[in-house]
Amino acid sequence: MKRTYGLAAFLVVMIASGAIALGQSPNKTGQEDVATTVAILDRIWLDAAHNRDTGTMAWLFADNFVEIHPGGDIVNKQQQIDQIADPQRANLELHPDDIQVRYASLDVAVLTDTTTIRGFSGGVNYDGRQRVIRVFVKQNGRWRAAGAGIARMSPE
Amino acid sequence: MRARKPLLMRHINVGVLVALMSLAPFANAQVKTRPPAAVEEELKKLDHKWLDSERTGDLDYCEKFFADSYVLVLTNGQTYTKAQWLGILRGPERPTLEVLDPADIQVHLFGNVAILTDHTTIKGHDSNGVRMDGEYNVFRVVIKQNGSWRATGVVMNQVASKKLASRNQNMYDSNWKPRRF
Numbered sequence: 001m002k003r004t005y006g007l008a009a010f011l012v013v014m015i016a017s018g019a020i021a022l023g024q025s026p027n028k029t030g031q032e033d034v035a036t037t038v039a040i041l042d043r044i045w046l047d048a049a050h051n052r053d054t055g056t057m058a059w060l061f062a063d064n065f066v067e068i069h070p071g072g073d074i075v076n077k078q079q080q081i082d083q084i085a086d087p088q089r090a091n092l093e094l095h096p097d098d099i100q101v102r103y104a105s106l107d108v109a110v111l112t113d114t115t116t117i118r119g120f121s122g123g124v125n126y127d128g129r130q131r132v133i134r135v136f137v138k139q140n141g142r143w144r145a146a147g148a149g150i151a152r153m154s155p156e
Numbered sequence: 157m158r159a160r161k162p163l164l165m166r167h168i169n170v171g172v173l174v175a176l177m178s179l180a181p182f183a184n185a186q187v188k189t190r191p192p193a194a195v196e197e198e199l200k201k202l203d204h205k206w207l208d209s210e211r212t213g214d215l216d217y218c219e220k221f222f223a224d225s226y227v228l229v230l231t232n233g234q235t236y237t238k239a240q241w242l243g244i245l246r247g248p249e250r251p252t253l254e255v256l257d258p259a260d261i262q263v264h265l266f267g268n269v270a271i272l273t274d275h276t277t278i279k280g281h282d283s284n285g286v287r288m289d290g291e292y293n294v295f296r297v298v299i300k301q302n303g304s305w306r307a308t309g310v311v312m313n314q315v316a317s318k319k320l321a322s323r324n325q326n327m328y329d330s331n332w333k334p335r336r337f
Contacts, residue, residue, distance in 0.1 A: 064264045066271055072293035072315040074262075074273050103225035103299060103308050108269040110297055110308055112227055112235070131233040133309045135297055137266040147264065147271045149295030149311025153233030 034104040037143055038111055038136045045134075045145060046094040046115065054085045062137060062144040070130065070152040092126060093118040107138040114153070129153045191265035200261045202305055203272055203296065211256040215245055223299060223306040231292065231314045248283060255279035258294070270305070272296040275315070291315045 041060065048056035058081060065077035075083065083089065096113040103110040111134050117126045131153050135146040190196070209217040219242060226238035236244070244250065258274035276292045297309035 062266065064266065066262070066264050066273060066295075068273060068293055068295040068311060068313055070313055072313040074293055102227055103223065105268065105299075107267060108299055110225065110269075110299070112229075112309075129233070131229045131235055131311075133227065133229060133295065133297065133311050135266075135269060135271060135309075137269055139266070146266045146269065147295070147297075149229065149297075149309070149313075151229045151231055151233045151311050151313055 034106075034109050035101040038101060038104070038109040038134075039099045041136060041143055041145065042096050042099055042111065042113060042134060046096055049084050050092060050094050052084055052089075052091070054081045057081050057084060060145050062139060062146050065145060066147040068149045070150055090119050096132075102133075109136040109143070110134070111136075115150070128155070191263050191270070195265060195270075196263045199263045199265075199270055199272060199298065199305065202298065203258050203261050203274060206296075206307060207256045207258055207276065210245065211253040213245070213250070215242060218242060218245070221307055223301065223308045225299075225308045226306075227309050229309075229311040231312045251280055251282045251288060253278065253280040268300040270298050272298065276312075 044056065045060055047053070048060065058077075061077045061080070063077060065080065066074065067080050068074050093116075095116045097116065099111055099113045101109060101111045113132050113134065115130045115132050117128060117130060119126055129152075130150050132151075133149045135148070136143050137146045138144075191199075205217075206221060208214070209221070222238045222242070224238060226241070228236045228241050230236075255277055256279075257277045259277070261272055261274040264271040264273075272295075274294050274296070276294050277290075278292065279289045281287050292312045292314050294313070295309075295311040296307065298305045299308045300306075
């Protein structure tokens with residue numbers, strides 16, 4: 001009988017420990033998941049820009065989206081989508097490197113990357129590397145792009 | 157004894173309740189395009205306080221106001237962490253800023269993060285005496301931590317049409333590199 005009680009107590013402790021461990025783990029795991037998710041969204045964002053996929057951009061960008069371009073142009077969601085859809089614009093090659101999640105919480109993520117652009121658009125040569133800060137927010141359970149600040153890097 | 161409501165009335169009440177409940181998700185899904193006026197005003201003041209602190213050298217404030225995740229991207233793409241940028245402001249390469257004035261501040265609020273865009277005028281000189289006057293459009297990211305707004309990111313872009321032909325290299329310019337790092 002004692003052995004039965006002992007075994008039951010052991011099982012209760014094991015189950016309780018497991019529950020406590022499960023209760024603690026989402027914080028760390030959640031942060032790791034945010035980093036992974038926004039890094040993927042970074043690539044989706046640039047792929048959509050490359051492919052002139054305005055539907056994906058409309059899906060990804062928050063309504064209050066804002067972006068600042070090298071040279072200081074500030075555009076909102078619709079203006080950015082219109083620029084991407086512009087038939088005068090060549091298909092730019094866009095490639096993000098060195099994605100670093102600088103800040104992540106349950107509903108905000110801020111990352112930096114180095115985006116390499118190759119190509120012309122509207123007669124302007126965009127060849128070069130750009131340093132970018134991208135901001136993502138979770139709205140109604142879905143991560144969306146809130147904005148980006150882009151500065152052209154000087155040649156090494 | 158309480159009089160019972162007519163059956164039709166009870167059905168109407170239930171109908172109203174169902175209609176209200178069905179509208180709730182739409183209300184929740186709506187994204188406000190303008191932040192509340194009080195928050196907008198608070199963040200605009202914060203932008204001024206931030207730049208005033210950098211101009212006057214109130215680095216204790218900057219130390220508290222900059223989040224550990226703070227990253228500054230200058231117009232040449234040069235990137236600084238909080239420690240690196242505060243190191244410059246505290247060190248011998250600290251620029252002398254006569255004017256550091258944000259105008260046309262636009263607030264984009266997303267709950268616990270806000271993106272501010274502004275047009276910042278800089279007048280002053282670097283530690284070598286080189287003038288660094290210019291006009292910049294700036295992207296600023298602030299996050300709310302423990303109830304306080306803190307700066308976590310800045311991207312500066314010199315306004316192309318307002319570049320001054322006579323400018324020499326300075327710390328905000330395209331080819332400037334610090335002596336350290």
